[in-house]
Amino acid sequence: MAYLGDTSQILVDTTYVFTTDQKIATPDDVLTWARDVGDANKIGIIITRSDKENGIRGRNDKLILGCDKGGKYDSSESSTASKKCNCPFKIRVAPSTDGSGWNVQVIHGVHNHGLPDQYHGHPRKAHLTADVNKRVEDLTKSHVAPRHIVLDLKDQNPESVVDAKHVYRKRHMMQKEERDSRTELQTLAVVVR
Ligand SMILES: [Zn+2]
Incomplete structure (x- = not known):
């Protein structure tokens, strides 16, 4: 072994x-x-x-x-x-x-x-449709709690399989993107200076 x-x-x-x-x-x-x-x-x-x-x-x-x-x-x-x-x-x-x-x-x-x-x-990607993805993104930006996002999605589509884990993951990806773009901006600022 x-x-x-x-x-x-x-x-x-x-x-x-x-x-x-x-x-x-x-x-x-x-x-x-x-x-x-x-x-x-x-x-x-x-x-x-x-x-x-x-x-x-x-x-x-x-x-x-x-x-x-x-x-x-x-x-x-x-x-x-x-x-x-x-x-x-x-x-x-x-x-x-x-x-x-x-x-x-x-x-x-x-x-x-x-x-x-x-x-x-390649960590597994959540199976979110573009529409659902957008909705999760918008609600997350509005600081809606993950469990409420899940309820919202279930309201719109009772067959929604999105759970809090998907929402957490999406949120982490958004934070990462935000961090990356911030780094890019900082890099640009340094270049401009
Ligand atoms: Zn391990």
Whole structure:
């Protein structure tokens, strides 16, 4: 079972699906969010480490999230689905310095194993039609909560299969686009100067 040195080793980069500028209110909310994103991408999210300073939430608190395939491979496990393979995936969650919430930082977004129903290296795209996509985008821009967006879509089309995970994912992509365009603008500003 030597995976190291095996040239066919599967690597799946999920950095962008977990990348967010959003400050999240509490560590519990972060966990819920990370599990939603994980579910949508077939990744089991676990708490690797939870540090609490003196039992009171403060500056030195942090939460490390990992993949359920992290840790040593254990040959005694019977189910292949749950086999650990030392997956290095790691997310760090810590309070923002201004105290307004918790920041999510992807330390290592690459998994060393395949994810079910996914094209390797290409995180699964939500099956949203252009119309639904636009609606999600508009409502997200108006700061409508994901669960309300889902209800809205169900109102318009009772057969809607869009769930909160799709909405979260869409939102992350929007944030990423926004960040990219901001970077572009900054680059332009530097050039103009
Ligand atoms: Zn993994």
